[in-house]
Amino acid sequence: MASITERDRKVIWHPYTPMKIWPEAIGIVSGKDEYLYDEQGKRYVDAISSWWVTLHGHSNPYIAQKISEQLTVLEHCIFAGFTHEPAVRLAERLLEILPGNQEKIFYTDNGSTAVEVAIKMALQYYNNKGQTRKRIVALENAYHGDTFGAMSVSGRSMFTKAFDHFLFDVDIIPFPTDENQHVSIAILEELLIKGDVAAFIVEPLVQGTAGMQMYPPAVLEAFFALCKKHNTLIIADEVMTGFGRTGTLFACDTITTPPDIICVSKGITGGTMPLGVTACTMDVFDAFYDDDRTKALYHGHSYTANPIACTASLASLNLLLADDSVANRKRIAERHTAFASKIAMAENVKVTRQAGTILAIELDTHEPTSYTNKYRDLIYRFFIDKGVLMRPLGNIIYLMPPYCISDASLTYVYACIEELLGILSTQ
Numbered sequence: 491m492a493s494i495t496e497r498d499r500k501v502i503w504h505p506y507t508p509m510k511i512w513p514e515a516i517g518i519v520s521g522k523d524e525y526l527y528d529e530q531g532k533r534y535v536d537a538i539s540s541w542w543v544t545l546h547g548h549s550n551p552y553i554a555q556k557i558s559e560q561l562t563v564l565e566h567c568i569f570a571g572f573t574h575e576p577a578v579r580l581a582e583r584l585l586e587i588l589p590g591n592q593e594k595i596f597y598t599d600n601g602s603t604a605v606e607v608a609i610k611m612a613l614q615y616y617n618n619k620g621q622t623r624k625r626i627v628a629l630e631n632a633y634h635g636d637t638f639g640a641m642s643v644s645g646r647s648m649f650t651k652a653f654d655h656f657l658f659d660v661d662i663i664p665f666p667t668d669e670n671q672h673v674s675i676a677i678l679e680e681l682l683i684k685g686d687v688a689a690f691i692v693e694p695l696v697q698g699t700a701g702m703q704m705y706p707p708a709v710l711e712a713f714f715a716l717c718k719k720h721n722t723l724i725i726a727d728e729v730m731t732g733f734g735r736t737g738t739l740f741a742c743d744t745i746t747t748p749p750d751i752i753c754v755s756k757g758i759t760g761g762t763m764p765l766g767v768t769a770c771t772m773d774v775f776d777a778f779y780d781d782d783r784t785k786a787l788y789h790g791h792s793y794t795a796n797p798i799a800c801t802a803s804l805a806s807l808n809l810l811l812a813d814d815s816v817a818n819r820k821r822i823a824e825r826h827t828a829f830a831s832k833i834a835m836a837e838n839v840k841v842t843r844q845a846g847t848i849l850a851i852e853l854d855t856h857e858p859t860s861y862t863n864k865y866r867d868l869i870y871r872f873f874i875d876k877g878v879l880m881r882p883l884g885n886i887i888y889l890m891p892p893y894c895i896s897d898a899s900l901t902y903v904y905a906c907i908e909e910l911l912g913i914l915s916t917q
């Protein structure tokens with residue numbers, strides 16, 4: 491029998507993969523807790539929650555049980571003109587934990603579409619009100635997804651190059667580094683004063699794909715306060731930061747000015763089923779609530795609010811809010827902090843950054859920080875050899891483990907990082 495890897499090569503085209511340079515995909519046959527097992531029986535510690543989705547470990551039996559029960563009750567149902575218990579219950583529960591001003595839940599099935607919906611909500615909001623606000627402001631090097639609207643509000647890069655001509659124009663403010671926070675805030679205000687900005691979209695506290703770039707809550711608060719002052723809608727893209735990653739349940743929980751629209755996905759089902767949510771305030775919803783049917787939001791997907799996905803999400807929320815998960819997030823954060831201070835002075839460590847359970851280490855490889863940094867593949871393969879799934883963003887390595895990761899696995903991953911630092915020093 492040919493291996494999964496060999497059969498894959500004949501028929502599969504992989505995401506984010508230069509297929510000629512990277513023809514081999516590791517065939518995974520099972521997962522349990524923080525581990526993945528390949529077809530040779532090799533074990534990998536999943537240090538990045540698969541693709542930032544797995545919260546409670548792989549093949550979680552509690553979520554599996556709930557999904558299995560739901561499958562024999564209701565597997566799917568059109569969501570226009572119809573509704574069902576898992577969708578309603580999940581909306582109720584999400585609204586309990588999202589910032590208090592959120593009142594309506596719009597379902598899709600991934601992070602990019604959650605962002606598309608947010609953009610459409612914001613633009614049509616002003617359209618429905620007969621106001622001409624057509625600009626969107628975004629943060630430098632942002633990543634909001636891979637569909638055209640989401641790409642438009644993201645940084646232009648090698649990922650978007652072939653499409654740049656078709657992407658709509660947005661205003662970009664510089665990333666608020668420690669040194670230029672005031673510049674970033676001032677430029678946002680200059681743009682907002684013009685009065686034509688419909689929305690400001692941002693990844694709160696941590697820009698994930700940009701390399702786990704972090705900025706403090708005070709800056710986020712300043713951004714949001716300015717948007718409120720100038721009547722610009724705030725879209726918080728919490729697709730990556732949501733569900734406890736940064737220490738609080740949502741990154742926006744660290745500030746007092748709430749966003750108007752919030753996008754979540756990734757961790758929402760604990761990494762079991764695709765689901766996206768765009769939450770919004772009553773004010774946003776009300777702009778579409780009209781006798782005039784042209785004011786409705788005409789957007790939807792065939793798998794919108796899939797009952798299995800909603801059930802998985804409800805189960806995941808139960809696990810997430812349980813005491814042991816809260817304690818685990820604290821434990822991971824504390825261990826990250828201790829490890830970061832241990833390696834801070836190491837020769838090849840340019841800087842470390844941490845937000846809750848996310849620890850990023852920017853390696854000094856004597857060439858510019860970038861996604862295509864020449865050490866990227868070396869680092870990736872080093873960890874794979876060691877039995878660790880860790881997908882560096884260029885020369886930036888980061889840990890974003892499932893919350894159930896054991897102390898022993900954390901210790902092992904940290905030791906691998908130290909070994910890598912040793913190897914890089916001799917390069």
Ligand SMILES: *Cc1c(COP(=O)(O)O)cnc(C)c1O
Nearest residue numbers: 600601602633634635698729730
């Ligand atoms: C991953 C991500 C998205 C896109 O989500 P997909 O489910 O991959 O489409 C959007 N925004 C942020 C911040 C992300 O990290």
